[in-house]
Amino acid sequence: MVVAAGADLFAGALAAQAVPVTRVDWRPPLPGTADDLTRVLADPRREEANRIAVSRLLAAxxxxxxxxxxxxxxxxxxxxxxxxxxxxxxxxxxxxxxxxxxxxxxxxxxxxxxxxxxxxxxxxxxxxxxxxxxxxxxxxxxxxxxxxxxxxxxxxxxxxxxxxxxxxxxxxxxxxxxxxxxxxxxxxxxxxxxxxxxxxxxxxxxxxxxxxxxxxxxxxxxxxxxxxxxxxxxxxxxxxxxxxxxxxxxxxxxxxxxxxxxxxxxxxxxxxPACKLALDAARGVPGSTLVVAMARNGTEFGIQVSGTGDRWFTGPAQVPEGMYLGSYGPGDANPDIGDSAITETAGIGGFAMAAAPAIVRFVGGEVRDALDATRRMYEITLAENPAYQVPVLDFRATPTGIDVTKVVRTGVLPQINTGIAGRVAGTGQVGAGLVTPPAQCFTSALGALARDAPPLG
The missing domain is CATH 3.90.1710.10 (Enterococcus faecalis V583 domain)
Structure with missing residues (x-):
């Protein structure tokens, strides 16, 4: 038996020779985060802090x-x-x-x-x-x-x-x-x-x-x-x-x-605001790595984390990829904007696209992409919300509670579906599509959590 991670070339070659292969979907952590990740994962407060934060989120x-x-x-x-x-x-x-x-x-x-x-x-x-x-x-x-x-x-x-x-x-x-x-x-x-x-x-x-x-x-x-x-x-x-x-x-x-x-x-x-209520209930738990806000002002994308108070961790907002109205195209699009990513932060929106496969007609892609997006978000979340269920996934609860450490460890970024605003003032809406936050929001938040953690040993 051979365990293979990474590219499928090696695993495929072995399988062609009738060698039993177990494929592991492993990715290295985001670059330059090893020390901070070690420190945060070793924080003795983390597990209980996340349990408290998640329980508040789900109960709201x-x-x-x-x-x-x-x-x-x-x-x-x-x-x-x-x-x-x-x-x-x-x-x-x-x-x-x-x-x-x-x-x-x-x-x-x-x-x-x-x-x-x-x-x-x-x-x-x-x-x-x-x-x-x-x-x-x-x-x-x-x-x-x-x-x-x-x-x-x-x-x-x-x-x-x-x-x-x-x-x-x-x-x-x-x-x-x-x-x-x-x-x-x-x-x-x-x-x-x-x-x-x-x-x-x-x-x-x-x-x-x-x-x-x-x-x-x-x-x-x-x-x-x-x-x-x-x-x-x-x-x-x-x-x-x-x-x-x-x-x-x-x-x-x-x-x-x-x-x-x-x-x-x-x-x-x-x-x-319903999602905002749930996430605000999870704020302010020392040691928690739960993301409690993702928001964009059209210039920067920012996140806030339960264990770091009201601090913002920002990076440049990205231009969504999607479908455009009329004669508009990518050149007309402004970078990502809006507080509506609070829905994804709470485990719906882009995290629940499998519940709404017709959404691909609005934001682009295929039905399979909507299903895959929801499945992928389980990798970076701390819980599943029993109040919100996805029929096509056998009524599995939605992935809820983005964990900074899981994002950094896997390199999987939260999936957001969004409207696209015209970059020129006065234009209005030009389309809708999909976008992810810049990775540096999460690496910066991890660094702050590491600095706040008790000394190792």
């Missing part, structure tokens, strides 16, 4: 309890904006991030023209902070301004709260960096009609169990990141009676129903 609940404007929910004041990803300033912001900030200035009445908005932003007249620093998440550019309405979720198990803006739909929308008149007009309608109506409806209905809807939608062909069709329709069904009976004008009710039912991504903005 998520209920929609309110819909409120950001100035009320998050205390945002005029001139303060939240954004996706790790911290960034105007000088280093990408095209779609700049476009979204310009649009937010116009929407808030802080500038009369895009040119004036750009000048004021360049002079530092707006304060920019990450959504994650406010227990919030934002898709794509993730820009949140005081007048935007937010979903508010609570975790009844650990007591946490999280927020996310309402989803605008696809195409030329603020989160993809568009800021034309139709974008601003839609935002005003969302602030004057959609937000207040949803607030009234949720208050009349009572808390909505978002975690339960996520579990059901995974069994109905959604994966929770770029496919949320079943989730959106289940939410609408849940709230429809209260919406009809809320006393609003029939025309306004019809507008809301038409908008939500025609926007397959509407539920994404509830999936994201």
């Amino acid at each position: 609940g998520a209920r929609l309890v309110a819909v409120r404007p950001a100035r009320e929910a998050l205390g945002l004041e005029p001139g303060r904006f939240l954004h996706a990803g790790p911290p960034i300033d105007w000088e280093h912001a990408s095209g779609p991030m700049r476009g979204a900030l310009v649009g937010a200035m116009l929407f808030e009445g802080l500038a009369a023209t895009p040119e004036e908005a750009e000048r004021r932003l360049a002079r530092g007249e707006a304060e920019l902070t990450p959504c994650h620093h406010h227990n919030a998440v934002g898709p794509m550019a993730g820009v949140v301004s005081p007048s935007m309405w937010m979903f508010e979720l609570e975790d009844p198990v650990h007591g946490g709260r999280s927020w996310c803006s309402l989803n605008e739909g696809l195409g030329k929308v603020l989160r993809y960096g568009a800021f034309g008149p139709e974008v601003i007009e839609r935002l005003h309608w969302m602030a004057s009609v959609l937000g207040p109506l949803l607030s009234t409806v949720v208050r009349a209905h009572g808390p909505v169990d978002i975690r339960a809807i996520i579990a059901q939608m995974l069994e109905m062909g959604d994966e929770g990141h770029n496919r949320n069709r079943a989730g959106t329709l289940m939410l609408l069904r849940e709230l429809l009676a209260e919406l009809i009976e809320c006393g609003a004008p029939a025309g306004a009710v019809a507008q809301v129903v038409r908008f939500v039912s025609g926007n397959d991504h509407f539920f994404l903005n509830l999936v994201m």
